[in-house]
Amino acid sequence: xxxxxxxxxxxxxLLGILSPLLALLLTLIAGGIMFxxxxxxxxxxxxxxxxxxxFDPWSLNELAKKAAPLILIAVGLSVCYRSTNxxxxxxxxxxxxAIVGSIIPVYFxxxxxxxxxxxxxxxxxxxxxxxxxxxxLLKTHFNTNEILTSxxxxxxxxxxxxxxxxxxxxxxxxxxxxxxxxxxxxxxLPPIWDDIITAxxxxxxxxxxxxxxxxxxxxxxxxxEVVVLGQSExxxxxxxxxxxxxxxxxxILSGALAGLAGISEVSGSIGHLQPDISPSYxxxxxxxxxxxxxxxxxxxxxxxxxxLTYIGGEAAQLSIGVSDKxxxxxQGFLLFFVLSCDTMIYYKVxxxxxxxxxxxxxxx
Amino acid sequence: xxxxxxxxxxxxxxxxxxxIAAIGELVTERAGVLNLGVEGMVIIGSVxxxxxxxxxxxxxxxxxxxxxxGALFSLLFSFLxxxxxxxxxxxxxxxxxxxxGASGMIGESYVSVPGIRLLPIEIPLLSQIPYIGxxxxxxxxxxxxxxxLVVAVNWFLFRSRAGLKLxxxxxxxxxxxxxxIGVIRTRYLAVMFGGACAGLAGAQLSLIYTPQWTENMSGGxxxxxxxxxxxxxxxxxxxxxxGYLFGAVTILQLHAQAFGIGVPAQFLSMLPYAATVVVLIIxxxxxxxxxxxxxxxxxxxxxxxx
Numbered sequence: 001x002x003x004x005x006x007x008x009x010x011x012x013x014l015l016g017i018l019s020p021l022l023a024l025l026l027t028l029i030a031g032g033i034m035f036x037x038x039x040x041x042x043x044x045x046x047x048x049x050x051x052x053x054x055f056d057p058w059s060l061n062e063l064a065k066k067a068a069p070l071i072l073i074a075v076g077l078s079v080c081y082r083s084t085n086x087x088x089x090x091x092x093x094x095x096x097x098a099i100v101g102s103i104i105p106v107y108f109x110x111x112x113x114x115x116x117x118x119x120x121x122x123x124x125x126x127x128x129x130x131x132x133x134x135x136x137l138l139k140t141h142f143n144t145n146e147i148l149t150s151x152x153x154x155x156x157x158x159x160x161x162x163x164x165x166x167x168x169x170x171x172x173x174x175x176x177x178x179x180x181x182x183x184x185x186x187x188x189l190p191p192i193w194d195d196i197i198t199a200x201x202x203x204x205x206x207x208x209x210x211x212x213x214x215x216x217x218x219x220x221x222x223x224x225e226v227v228v229l230g231q232s233e234x235x236x237x238x239x240x241x242x243x244x245x246x247x248x249x250x251x252i253l254s255g256a257l258a259g260l261a262g263i264s265e266v267s268g269s270i271g272h273l274q275p276d277i278s279p280s281y282x283x284x285x286x287x288x289x290x291x292x293x294x295x296x297x298x299x300x301x302x303x304x305x306x307x308l309t310y311i312g313g314e315a316a317q318l319s320i321g322v323s324d325k326x327x328x329x330x331q332g333f334l335l336f337f338v339l340s341c342d343t344m345i346y347y348k349v350x351x352x353x354x355x356x357x358x359x360x361x362x363x364x
Numbered sequence: 365x366x367x368x369x370x371x372x373x374x375x376x377x378x379x380x381x382x383x384i385a386a387i388g389e390l391v392t393e394r395a396g397v398l399n400l401g402v403e404g405m406v407i408i409g410s411v412x413x414x415x416x417x418x419x420x421x422x423x424x425x426x427x428x429x430x431x432x433x434g435a436l437f438s439l440l441f442s443f444l445x446x447x448x449x450x451x452x453x454x455x456x457x458x459x460x461x462x463x464x465g466a467s468g469m470i471g472e473s474y475v476s477v478p479g480i481r482l483l484p485i486e487i488p489l490l491s492q493i494p495y496i497g498x499x500x501x502x503x504x505x506x507x508x509x510x511x512x513l514v515v516a517v518n519w520f521l522f523r524s525r526a527g528l529k530l531x532x533x534x535x536x537x538x539x540x541x542x543x544x545i546g547v548i549r550t551r552y553l554a555v556m557f558g559g560a561c562a563g564l565a566g567a568q569l570s571l572i573y574t575p576q577w578t579e580n581m582s583g584g585x586x587x588x589x590x591x592x593x594x595x596x597x598x599x600x601x602x603x604x605x606x607g608y609l610f611g612a613v614t615i616l617q618l619h620a621q622a623f624g625i626g627v628p629a630q631f632l633s634m635l636p637y638a639a640t641v642v643v644l645i646i647x648x649x650x651x652x653x654x655x656x657x658x659x660x661x662x663x664x665x666x667x668x669x670x
Contacts, residue, residue, distance in 0.1 A: 003447050005667050086453055138641070144648040147400065147453065148591045148640065155584055155637040163630035286457055323472050328465025335458040336440065339450040347449070347667070 005347040015345045020291055020302070023337035030333045031326075040320055048319045049312035049326070059311055061199045065269050066310050068202030069094070069261035069278075071303035073285035075210045076254030078294040082217070083230040085250045089135060089150025090258040091282025092157035093128040097259020098266045099161055100127025102273040105187045106169050106180055116186045121263055128259015129252045131157065136251035140244045146251075154282070162275045169273065179274030189268030200268030202261070207300060209257060214296035226250070258282065279310060287335045293342070306331065371615065372499045376507060377573055379611025381406070381565035383510045385589035386596070386603045387517050388561020393593055394521060395554035396534035396661035400456025401441050403586025404463020405559050409434040409566025411467040414474055414577045423482040427506070427567045434563015435556050437463065442555045446548050449665040464580060471577045479575030482506070506568045511604075513561070518600040530554060534659035537666040547666055562586065584637065591640045595647050597657040606643075613639050 031049075032042035053059035073090045080087040101124025104116060134153055138144040171181045189200040217223035229236035229246045236243060261281065266273050288306050292298030313327030343349060385402055392399050412433025417426025441459050444450040484504045491501040521527040530550055533540040537547045565585070570577055588610055596602035617632040648654055 005449060007667065081454075088457065138645060142645045142649050143651055143654065144641075144644045145594060148587065148594070148644060151584075151587055152591070152637040152640045156634045159630040159634050163628050166630075167628060283457075283461060286454075287461070290454055323469055325465060325469035325472060328461065329469055330465075332458060332462030332465050335454070335461060336444065339455055339458060340444055340448050343448040343450060349448075 002352050004350045004352050005343070006350065007347055008345075012345055016293060019341040019345055020293060020298070020338060023291070023334065023341045024305070026337040026341070027330065027334045030337070031330055034326070034329065035322070038322060040322060045316065045320050045322070049316045049330075050308055052319070053308060053311045053315055059315070061197065063304065063307050063311050064197070064199035064203045066307035067303045068200070068206045068268075069265050069281045070285050070288045070306055071206035071300055072202070072209055072261040072264070073254070073258045073282060074288035074292065074299045074303060075206070075213050075296050076257035077285055077289045078292070078296060078299060079213060079217070079226055080250040080254045081230075081289060082294050083226045083246050083250050084233075085136075085139075085247055086147045087132065087135065087150050087251055087254050088147055088286065089132070089152075089154045089282070090254065090285055091278065091280065092150070092154030093131050093255040093258035094262035094265075094278060094282050095154075095157040095161045096131040097124040097128035097255075097262030098273060098277055099157075099164060099262075100124055100130075100259070101263025102169075102180060102266060105183045106273070109181060109184070112184065112186050114186070117189065117267070120187060120267060121189075121260060124263025125256040125260040128262060129256035131259070132251040132255020133248070136248050140247050146247075161273075161277070165273055165275045171272070177274075180272045182272045183267060187267060188271060189264055200264065202264035202268050205260060205264060206303070209260075210296040210300050217296065222249075258285075284310075284331060287331055287338075290335060291338050306334075309334075369495070369499055371619065375608065375611050375615045376499065376503065377611075378614045379608045380507050380510045381568045381573065381585055382589055382592060382610055383603055383607035384506070384513060384568065385562045385565035385586060386592035386607060387510075387513050387600060388558040388565075389589055390593050390596065390598060390600060390603060391517060391521070391530070391561075392554050392558035393662055394534045394598060394659055395530050395551050396537055396659050396664065396666075397445065397551050397555055398452045398456065398663040399438070399441055399445075399459070399555055399558055400453060400590065401438070401459025401463065401586075402558070402562050402589050403582055403584065404460035405434045405437050405562035406463075406566040406569070406586040406589075407467040407580070407582040408437045408463045409563030410570040410581055411471045411474075411566075411577065412563065413567030414479060414570040415470065417480045417571060418474065418477065421480070423480045423571050426480065426571050427482065427564070430563045430567025430571075431560045432563065434566060435560040438555050438559025438562070439552075441559075442552050445665065446551050446555070449667055452663050452665070460586070468579050471579065474577040475579070477577065479570065479577065481575040482571040504572050506564065506572060509564070514600050514604050521600065531659070534661055537661045537664070541666070541668055547668070551666075562589075565589070588636065588640055591644055594654075595643050597647065597653060598659065599657070609643075610636060610639065 028046060032046055035042045035045040073094065077087060077090060101120045103123060104120050135146045135150040138149050139146045165180060166178045169180050170178060189202065191198045191200055192204060225241045228239060229241055229243055233243050266277055270277060284306055288299055288302045291302035291305065309327050309330050313324045316322050316326065317324045385406055389399065389402055409430040413426040413430030416429030417423050441455055444455045445452045482504050484502050487501040491497045521531060529545050533545060533547050533550050541547050569581055592603055592606045595606040614636050617635045621629045621632050
């Protein structure tokens with residue numbers, strides 16, 4: 001038995017929408033089998049993992065809080081990946097955004113002004129963008145592989161954050177806890193709607209960013225440039241587009257959004273800067289970007305799906321007694337199935353059962 | 365054993381997994397496949413090796429299980445990228461994410477369980493040589509294997525017919541296909557070899573380097589191995605040089621931490637990663653040399669015309 005592919009004459013639009021849904025379905029099946037192997041009832045487990053959190057207002061707010069950074073980061077990454085600039089260091093840009101955004105709460109703790117919060121957010125975005133210029137600079141000037149440099153810089157950023165929050169920035173009254181002092185109310189990102197939607201404004205930023213970037217990709221020359229350079233650098237150069245400038249543009253944009261996600265999370269959800277500020281949002285956002293098929297509007301939906309796996313993982317730990325590590329395995333399954341289902345969009349997939357038929361099939 | 369010998373020994377132990385994982389990835393990339401999932405395959409190797417050693421009581425069974433675990437796990441990557449022609453970069457990342465997640469789940473019951481250490485093999489006579497004897501000839505089997513692998517891969521790639529075919533596929537899969545070389549089949553084997561090596565590297569970590577299981581114990585070594593392949597500009601001997609350079613940086617910064625030289629531990633821990641970036645800059649700057657050595661079809665999907 002083997003699998004043969006035949007390129008489709010034109011890309012199937014319908015399958016473009018169906019493929020992520022099919023991937024979700026396959027992930028559920030694979031997840032069910034995994035639970036069965038762990039000796040749990042598959043349907044009940046999946047219900048507890050992915051459905052139950054949806055009926056609880058507290059969980060829904062948590063969902064929104066987790067979806068915010070995922071969507072923000074993934075939207076930026078989608079522009080990178082569309083232009084085939086492989087920024088996989090969003091986790092580092094997120095950390096640096098959180099650090100730079102926290103400069104005001106740390107050094108100007110007593111400064112009270114409505115300007116504080118906007119300034120923190122801008123500084124966070126700038127910090128993330130600045131950090132993302134390093135792999136961009138190395139790529140354009142030294143021809144260095146951006147995948148490896150952006151990833152190595154992530155380790156460096158995390159160690160730097162670790163040093164800051166255990167060392168110079170540590171709260172002297174922290175009683176053995178590592179991290180800065182708690183932010184003052186002026187420095188905290190407020191909930192969207194007091195008492196009713198307690199999730200912070202990060203989600204609004206995320207949705208606005210997604211819509212703006214969708215607009216850019218769909219209706220502006222810049223968006224066209226991203227797509228053309230991504231599909232063929234040579235063709236882009238003939239059209240007068242600069243691959244170098246695109247490297248800078250995509251890295252700065254995704255770095256800024258990751259940085260904004262970082263400071264929003266620290267200011268809105270955590271309330272102070274600490275060594276551990278992310279359950280790998282920067283890496284999970286890669287899955288979000290692909291599940292959304294690199295389309296910003298699709299990413300809003302897929303951001304919620306991946307956020308659900310985080311919430312569900314925590315819930316399932318309590319209710320059905322499986323490790324919260326199932327979250328990561330689920331996320332891994334999802335990315336695998338998304339990537340394999342995408343094949344259907346561009347190719348007709350044929351399963352050939354015997355060698356003989358393969359030969360006759362070739363002549364037909 | 366003198367202090368100097370002890371430091372050399374730890375450098376060798378730290379370098380061996382890097383060399384092994386990198387030499388495997390080198391073969392994969394020479395066949396034109398960019399597998400970014402090394403980190404995931406290494407950690408799967410670690411957990412399989414640790415679990416099998418615990419269950420069987422034998423570190424050697426653990427070693428075999430690590431190799432098998434890495435190789436089998438790499439099949440997932442091959443199926444997606446070679447059969448279903450999925451994007452290699454994205455699939456490699458998926459393999460890493462999946463590997464870290466699955467190993468965490470499998471290994472959960474092994475956290476803080478005392479490990480079984482693979483013992484060194486003393487080569488008679490040679491190990492009596494002063495200074496280098498204990499360092500080079502009283503090592504575990506994985507160290508000997510790592511040297512053997514570099515020699516064998518070098519011979520295979522540049523002295524054997526099959527190696528020539530593999531390099532041809534990496535440089536132009538369409539031409540190789542036209543010549544009747546089985547592109548997909550060779551690539552499956554090359555990826556699997558890379559997976560087996562990554563698994564062996566992982567097994568070394570959980571059976572020799574630190575004989576225990578801790579989550580994320582690969583600590584970015586898979587990524588450093590990927591950088592090493594670029595550093596070596598796809599030539600096996602240079603993997604050995606690069607691997608030992610990185611091993612030395614890792615160990616020396618650990619010793620510096622222990623001595624307390626006044627630099628915060630986190631900054632010293634950054635050194636191997638920072639060194640990777642610096643080395644990549646230096647190597648990549650020479651565009652012509654990179655261009656000559658990089659397999660021309662690296663990272664490109666192949667769909668045969670029928």
